[in-house]
Amino acid sequence: MIALTATPHARLRDLLAAEWIKLWSLRSTAWLLGVGTLVMIGLAAQKSIDTYNSWPAFPPREKAMHNPMTDALSGLTAAFLVMGAGSVGALTIAGEYASGLIRTTFAAVPARHRVVAAKVCVVAGVMLATGTVIAVATFGVSQAILSGRDAGVSIGDPGVLRALTANALLAPVSALAGMGIGALLRHTAATIVTVIAVLVVLPTAFKPTVHQWANELYALFPFYVWRNCLSLTHPRVDPALPTVTGSWIVFALWPLAGALLTLIVLRRRDV
Amino acid sequence: MIEVNGLTKRYGDVLAVHDLTFTVRPGHVTGFLGPNGAGKSTTLRMILGLHEPTSGSATVDGQPYRRRSAGLRHVGALLDADDVHGGRSAAAHLSALARSNGLPRRRVDEVLREVGLAGVARRRVGGFSLGMRQRLGIATALLGDPPVLLFDEPVNGLDPEGVRWVRGLFQRLAAEGRTVLVSSHLMSEMENTADRLVVIGRGELIADESVAEFAARGARTRVTVRTPDTAELASVLTLAGASVCPEGDDGLTVTGLSAARIGALAHERRIVLHELAPRTASLEEAFMELTADSADYRADYRADHQADYRAEARR
Numbered sequence: 001m002i003a004l005t006a007t008p009h010a011r012l013r014d015l016l017a018a019e020w021i022k023l024w025s026l027r028s029t030a031w032l033l034g035v036g037t038l039v040m041i042g043l044a045a046q047k048s049i050d051t052y053n054s055w056p057a058f059p060p061r062e063k064a065m066h067n068p069m070t071d072a073l074s075g076l077t078a079a080f081l082v083m084g085a086g087s088v089g090a091l092t093i094a095g096e097y098a099s100g101l102i103r104t105t106f107a108a109v110p111a112r113h114r115v116v117a118a119k120v121c122v123v124a125g126v127m128l129a130t131g132t133v134i135a136v137a138t139f140g141v142s143q144a145i146l147s148g149r150d151a152g153v154s155i156g157d158p159g160v161l162r163a164l165t166a167n168a169l170l171a172p173v174s175a176l177a178g179m180g181i182g183a184l185l186r187h188t189a190a191t192i193v194t195v196i197a198v199l200v201v202l203p204t205a206f207k208p209t210v211h212q213w214a215n216e217l218y219a220l221f222p223f224y225v226w227r228n229c230l231s232l233t234h235p236r237v238d239p240a241l242p243t244v245t246g247s248w249i250v251f252a253l254w255p256l257a258g259a260l261l262t263l264i265v266l267r268r269r270d271v
Numbered sequence: 272m273i274e275v276n277g278l279t280k281r282y283g284d285v286l287a288v289h290d291l292t293f294t295v296r297p298g299h300v301t302g303f304l305g306p307n308g309a310g311k312s313t314t315l316r317m318i319l320g321l322h323e324p325t326s327g328s329a330t331v332d333g334q335p336y337r338r339r340s341a342g343l344r345h346v347g348a349l350l351d352a353d354d355v356h357g358g359r360s361a362a363a364h365l366s367a368l369a370r371s372n373g374l375p376r377r378r379v380d381e382v383l384r385e386v387g388l389a390g391v392a393r394r395r396v397g398g399f400s401l402g403m404r405q406r407l408g409i410a411t412a413l414l415g416d417p418p419v420l421l422f423d424e425p426v427n428g429l430d431p432e433g434v435r436w437v438r439g440l441f442q443r444l445a446a447e448g449r450t451v452l453v454s455s456h457l458m459s460e461m462e463n464t465a466d467r468l469v470v471i472g473r474g475e476l477i478a479d480e481s482v483a484e485f486a487a488r489g490a491r492t493r494v495t496v497r498t499p500d501t502a503e504l505a506s507v508l509t510l511a512g513a514s515v516c517p518e519g520d521d522g523l524t525v526t527g528l529s530a531a532r533i534g535a536l537a538h539e540r541r542i543v544l545h546e547l548a549p550r551t552a553s554l555e556e557a558f559m560e561l562t563a564d565s566a567d568y569r570a571d572y573r574a575d576h577q578a579d580y581r582a583e584a585r586r
Contacts, residue, residue: 010341010373018371025363026356100354103321104411107348108368110320111340115371270322 010109015118023092023122033130036084037137043077044138048145055149067233068153069163072142073135075227078167079200081134082174082223086195089123089175090182093262097186102271112267120259123179124172131171135164159233162244166230166251173222173255174199180258183265199223208240215240225250272297272450273318273419277327280313280474287313288474290327295452295469297418300445302465302482303454306562310474311454312350315423319348331419341372343415349408349422357397361388361407364396365414372415382410387436401428409437419450426460438464458558472562486554488561494525494533497546504542511536521545 023029048071058066073081096102109115139155146152153160178195185191203221206214208228218224225247229235235244242250273295280288288310295301305311316322318329320337328335331346339345355364365379383389386406391399396407405428412420422441426434441464445451452469455461461468461482468485470478478485498504501523505515513527525533530549537544 010371014370014373018367021363021367021370022359025359025367027358095356099356100351101356102354103316103350104354104368105371106321107319107346107350108343108411109340109371110337110342112337114340270316 010114012114012118015109015114016121019115019118019122023126029088032084032088033126036080037130037134040073040077040081040134041137041141043074043080044072044142045145047071047074047077048142051151052145052149055151063151066151068142068146068151069139069160069231069233071146072138073167073231075204075231077138078170078226078231079204079223081131081170082199083196085127085131085171085174086178086181086199087192089127089178089258090191090195091188092119092123093179093182093266094186094188094191097271098188106271113263116259116263116266120176120179120262123175124255127172127175128168131168134171135167138167139164153233157233159235163231163233166226166247169251170222170226173251176255176258177222178258180261183262203227208238210240212239218242219246220250222250222254272333273329273331273452274333275314275318275327275329278314278317278324278329279326280310280317280322281325286474288317288324291471291474291476292327293469293476293479295450296467297450298445298448299467300441300451300453300465301467301469302461303452303469303471304458304461304558304562305454305456305471305477307456308473309456309471309562311456311471312423313474314471315348315350315421315452315454318421319346319350321350341415343368343372343374343417345415345417346419346421347412347415347417348420349405349412349425351423352401352404352408352428355396355404355407358395360393360395361399361410362392364407365410368411369414374415378414378416382413385413386410402430402433405429406433409440417449420444420452422451422453424454424456426455458555462554470558470561477561482554486557488557493550494528494530495546495548495550496523496525496533496537496544497521498523498537498542498544500542503540504537507536507540507542508533 051066051071055063096105105115106112143152155161155164177199181194181198182191185194200223203218203224206218206221206224208215208218219242225242229242229244229247230251235241237243275291275293278288278291279286291310291314303311303314313322317324318331318336320335330336336342336346361383362379365382366376369376369379380389380392383392386409388403388406388410391403396404399407405425409422409425412422425437429437441451441453453461453465465482467481468478469476470485478488495518496504499521501517501521505517505523508515508523508525508528511528511532513525513533516524518524530547534544534547
C-alpha cells in the first residue's frame, strides 16, 4: 500500500476547501453570481437615471419624500436577489440529492455534521461577499448619478448604513433559508418553487392590516421586514409595522433555522 | 475486515435485509452475490453508514463507519457510477473528495492515470459513457488508498478489456492484503475473480464460504441415467435414498447417489443401462439452485401465477 503521510483525519479547513471546490467547479455558480451582480448594478443605474431625468419635474413634496436607497436597490431588484440567493443555497443541497452525489459525499466523510458545517460556512461566506459587493456597488452607482441632481445621500446620514447592511445581508439570509428548504424537500423543482413562494411571493402579498396578529405574523418574514423597515432610512414607528430590533432578529433567526434544519435532516435521513 | 452482525433493515412493510451475519476478511476478493432485489445494495449502504440499520450492526475494522471523519482512508466504495454531479469535471469531482479527506492533490492524478481517465480529466462527467463513469467510481474508491474496498456491480457498462482490467485490479488489491467485497447478480462474473462468496437471497444469508466449497454444493452428485426400464430403476434408487426425477421417455436424473453406486444397484437388479453420466454443476447452476426460492423477480413466477388464474377461471 502507498503510505499517505498527511494527517490521519480531515480538518474542518479541508472540508471548507472541499466545499469551496465543489461550489466553484460548477460553471453555473460563477455565471449566476457574476451575471446576477451585473444585472443588479444595471437595474440600479436604470432606476437612478430615471429619477435623474424626472427630478426637475417632481413637486417639492415628492422630492422631500424621495428615498434614494430604493434607487440603489428597489423592491423588485431585491426580490430577484432573494430568489437568486435562495435558489443557490437550496441547490447546494437539493443538487447533491438530485445527482446522487450526496451518497458519494457522505461515504467519503461519514461524520455528516462536519460536511453540513462546512457547507453552511462556505455558502454563507460567498453569499455575504456577493451581497456586500451588490449593496456597495448599487449604492455607489446610484449615488454617482443622483448627486448630479443633488438628490443623493451620504453614507453618514441616518439610516443609510443600516439599509446598506440589510441589503448586504439579504443574500446570505436567503441562501441559508433556501438551504434548509432544499434539505427538507430534496427535489430540485419543488425546492425552487417553495423557496420563491416562501421567501418572495408570500411576503410580497402581505400588507399591514387592522388585525394585529396578522401584522405580527408578517413581521416574521425577512423580505417583508426588509421592505417595510430595514431598507428605509426613516422607518415609520407604528405597531402595525415591524420594528428595527424585531427585523434584525428575523434576519438572524431565518439563516440559523435554515442551517439547523439542514443539520438535523441530513444527519438523520438515509441517503 | 468487515463484520456484519444480525443486520436488519425494514422499509415500511418491506423487509429488505433480515438478520444478516457474515465476515469479510482481508487478503481475499469476496463475491457478494444475490438475485436482483436480494438486498445487496442495502447491505453495502448500511456498511457505509448511508442507511441506518433497523437492528444489528456493521463495522469496518472494528468501528461503525459513521464515526470516521476521513472515510476514504478507511473504506473506498463504488456504489453507483451515477452518484456524481454531471456538471463537474472528473478532476474537480476527485479534487473535492480528496481535499475533504485531507489527501494530497497528487492522488487525484494518480488514480485518474490508474483507471485510464487521465486524458479526459478536464471533461465534464455529464458527457461520460457508463463505462467511463464506472472507472471514475473506481478512481474514487482508490483515492484514499484504503484497506477496505466495496464495489457494487462494478462491471456494468465496461467493455471486455475493462472487465479484464477490473478483475486484475481486484485480485491485485486483495494480494496487497486489502479487504475487497464485490457485489454482483451474475455468478459468471465471480467465477474468475472471487475466492470467497457471500450469497444472499431475499435479504437472508444463503452461503458464506470459499468458492470451492460453494461449487461442491452444486456438484452434489447429479447423475443422468438412461434405461428401458425406468419404473423399476426409479423404485430401486428411491429405496436406496436417492431423489429421482424422470427426464424424457427413458431417462432419469438422480441426486443423492454416486454414478458408481447407481451402476452397482442396476447390476444387482439386472437392469439394463444405456447411459450413466455424472454431471458436475457449474457455479452458475449452484447459484441458481440455491437462490431459486429467493429470487424476487423471476419470470416464471408470473407465468405460474397466470396458469393458476386460468385454472381457476375454468372451474
